[in-house]
Amino acid sequence: MKQNKVKTTIKDSKKLSVLAATAICGNDISSSVLYVSALAIAFAGQYAWITLLIVSLVLFLFRKIYGEVVGALPLNGGAYNALLNTTSKSVASFAATLTILSYMATAVISANEAIHYLHHIVPAIPIIITTIILLVFFSALTIGGVSESSKVAIAIFLFHLSSFVILSVFITYFLFNNGIGLFIENWHMPTEGGSITNAIFLGFAASMLGVSGFESSANFVEEQQKGVFPKTLKNMWVVVSIINPLTALFALSLFALPLLQSDSYQNTLLIEMASHVGGNWLAILIGIDAFLVLSGAVLTSFIGVSGLLERMALDRILPQYFLKKNNRGSSYRIILIFLVLTISVLLITRGDVKLLAGVYTISFLLVMILFGIGNVLLKVKRNSLPRPEKASWLAILFAIIAVIIALIGNIIMEQRVGFPSNFTVFLEYFVPAIVFITVMLNRTVLLKFLLKLIHSVFDPFRSFVMKTDKKILSVIDAINSQEFVYFTKDDNVETLNKVLLYIQRNEHTKK
Numbered sequence: 001m002k003q004n005k006v007k008t009t010i011k012d013s014k015k016l017s018v019l020a021a022t023a024i025c026g027n028d029i030s031s032s033v034l035y036v037s038a039l040a041i042a043f044a045g046q047y048a049w050i051t052l053l054i055v056s057l058v059l060f061l062f063r064k065i066y067g068e069v070v071g072a073l074p075l076n077g078g079a080y081n082a083l084l085n086t087t088s089k090s091v092a093s094f095a096a097t098l099t100i101l102s103y104m105a106t107a108v109i110s111a112n113e114a115i116h117y118l119h120h121i122v123p124a125i126p127i128i129i130t131t132i133i134l135l136v137f138f139s140a141l142t143i144g145g146v147s148e149s150s151k152v153a154i155a156i157f158l159f160h161l162s163s164f165v166i167l168s169v170f171i172t173y174f175l176f177n178n179g180i181g182l183f184i185e186n187w188h189m190p191t192e193g194g195s196i197t198n199a200i201f202l203g204f205a206a207s208m209l210g211v212s213g214f215e216s217s218a219n220f221v222e223e224q225q226k227g228v229f230p231k232t233l234k235n236m237w238v239v240v241s242i243i244n245p246l247t248a249l250f251a252l253s254l255f256a257l258p259l260l261q262s263d264s265y266q267n268t269l270l271i272e273m274a275s276h277v278g279g280n281w282l283a284i285l286i287g288i289d290a291f292l293v294l295s296g297a298v299l300t301s302f303i304g305v306s307g308l309l310e311r312m313a314l315d316r317i318l319p320q321y322f323l324k325k326n327n328r329g330s331s332y333r334i335i336l337i338f339l340v341l342t343i344s345v346l347l348i349t350r351g352d353v354k355l356l357a358g359v360y361t362i363s364f365l366l367v368m369i370l371f372g373i374g375n376v377l378l379k380v381k382r383n384s385l386p387r388p389e390k391a392s393w394l395a396i397l398f399a400i401i402a403v404i405i406a407l408i409g410n411i412i413m414e415q416r417v418g419f420p421s422n423f424t425v426f427l428e429y430f431v432p433a434i435v436f437i438t439v440m441l442n443r444t445v446l447l448k449f450l451l452k453l454i455h456s457v458f459d460p461f462r463s464f465v466m467k468t469d470k471k472i473l474s475v476i477d478a479i480n481s482q483e484f485v486y487f488t489k490d491d492n493v494e495t496l497n498k499v500l501l502y503i504q505r506n507e508h509t510k511k
Contacts, residue, residue, distance in 0.1 A: 015225045020150035021217060022235040023157035024303055027296025028106065028213025029236050030160055030243065034113075034290050036210030037247040038269040041260045043413065044203020046186045047196065049248040051203035052210065056241035059211050061399040062368065063233045064391035065375045070218050070229055072378060072387040076307035078218035079367050082374025084315065086381050093317055093437045095370045098363045099219070099308055101429055105360035106212065107301035107342045111135050112353045114294035120268070121287045128351045132343055134295060139339040142302040145328035146223050149299055156296040163289035164243055167274055167282065171250045174277040183253040205409025210244050212364050215371065216300050220307035230388070247273075302335060309334045317441050358425030365407040372400040483511040 016024070040048035069082045077084065078099060084092035115131045141149045191199050217224075217232040224232070251260055251269060254276055259265060265272055270290065275283040310331045313322040326332050349356065375396055378385070411423060439446065484507055486499050503509065 014147060016146065016150055016220075016223050016228065017225060018228050018231045018235070019154055020147075021220075021224045021228050021232045023153040023296075024146075024150055024220070024300055025213050025216040025232060026157050026236055026239060027153055027160070027293055028110075028216055028300040029211060030157070030213075030239050031110065031290075031293040031297045032210035032212065032240065033164070033243045033247050034270055034294070035267070036207055036244055037251060038260070038266045039206045039209070040203045040248060041251060041257070042266065043206050044199045045191060045257055045261070046189060046252060047191075047200050048203055048207070049245045049252070051200055051207045052245040052248055053241075054200075054204050055207045055211060056237070056245070058208070058399055058402045059214060059237050059240065061391070061395045061402075062211075062214065062372075063230075063237055064389060064395055065372055065399060066215075066218055066233055067230045067389045068387050068391050069371065069375050069378055070221055071389060072382070072385040074221055074229070075311065076219055076222045077311040078215050078308065079371040079374055080308060081218070081311065082371055082378065086374055086377035089315065089317060089441060090438075093312075093441055094434065095367060095374075096308060096312055096317075097430065097434050097437050098367050098370070099215070100305060101359050101426075101433060102212070102215075102363035102367060103301040103305040103308075104338075104341060104345060104429075105356040105363065107135065107298050107338075108345050108349075109353045109356055109360060110294045110297035110301070111138075111342075112346065112351065114291045114298070116267075117287050117290040117294065120271070121284060121291075128346065131346060131351070134298065135339060135342050135346075138295065138298045138302055139335050141299065142306060142335050143326065143328070143330050143332045145330055146220070146303060148328070149303065153296055153299055156292045156299075160289055160293040160296070161239075163285055167270070167278070167286060168246065168250070170278040170282060171254065171273065175250075175253055180253050182256065183249070186252045186257045189257050201405070202409055202413055205406045205413055207244070208365065208403065208406035208410075209361060211240060212360070213297065213300060214240075215364075215367055216304040218371075219304040223303075223307065302338065305338050306331055306334050309338075317437070319440070356425070356429075358423065359429045361410050362407065362423065362426040363430075365403055365410070368403045369400055369407070372396055372403070479508045480510045482509050484509045 037048065037052070040051050044051045073081055073085050075081050077096070080092045080096035080099060083095050111131045111134045112127070115125070115127050115134060118130070119125055119127055138149075141152060214233070214236055217229060217236070221229050247270070251273060254273055255265070260269070270286050271283045274286040309318060309322055312318045313320060313331075313334075322331060322334050322337075324331070324333050345356070346353065375391060379393075484503055486503075488495065488499075
């Protein structure tokens, strides 16, 4: 008994600790500070920090939802795993396809944006080639093993939090000396369109993109030590609840609202804030931090998709080919195929990865909705399963409705600013993906149908060939049935052999 306990402890020690697991998914969700505050201000104006706090409330409810589902079903796969155990493989595969698309878009967008920040510091680097190099690097790191890649994730995560603390100290000191008069002026500015409700609605829809990455921890829960998963949810919630609303408040205190809503501040808000309060060196520090934490989001995508596709292969939705592991325990074939997919998408879009915004937005929000539905079905169909915590019915209903509102808001938002329809771009990627998954899911049925089709087409010809074959053989037998007689005056073997060879070559007979 003691020996078994020691073996279990050693095995568990190789799995991810709280810090490692939090860092892997935390890099994704915390990197949102680089864009979500500016995006919220663009739509909600001075009420952006309020919309970000509402998002924090929604995320708090999802903590319970994720905690209950994964606590009852502690397997990789996230929403796929929840629906697989409460509905059918086809429904679960729908959720899996959305998750894969979300990871694909996250990896490509994060890598590309990371290189853009690096390009801001080192203008000489080629963006597309360097983006490909970054994707290859993190795929190789993931192939090296989750525990090894988690060390890089931890370093990036701690550097990111430290950089934000340094920036916050400088901003606080600046505001202490200069006051918050600009924030008060911004607060009293008239709302664009005149509707505060509409501003908060659109701001909330935009702000929901700031919690992308929260679902990642559920996709590699089997690699985490016992009891780590709920702590990762708590840590991610704390981080995103502090840094995103605080960044919006800081921005509204440092710059006039019209300037914040201009295009020039949308992509580099934190760098502009750093330059304003600390000078060029602090702006460079934030630029390096942006490059690193967005790179960390790429790592999150590779680890998350690896856990999900491995689970799908174990469930025989995908071929067993994907389950081949290296000596580090990594499903390297999954990672390499995902790498090829991300590079191809980058090349197809020619580096204009904003086209993937629709894929990213709709996929991520639908995954969250499906996870909430999975929690409902778990309560109804498998209520007897033990679970460490439970989400209330009211909390689940509120959370699902909130994400549906955010989804509707994002579609309206894109139409409002004149961008291509999110839904159209989403379908361009979703339809081929779901067709492939559907084919894999029903491949035995399709193969049987193909076999039946071949028989129905070729069986009549086969019957004709068989009858013709028999007829021709009977004619040949009739011809060969004629006898040949050779008269010889002696029994010389050499002469008889020559005669037989002559007959074999020149006569139609076997007698």
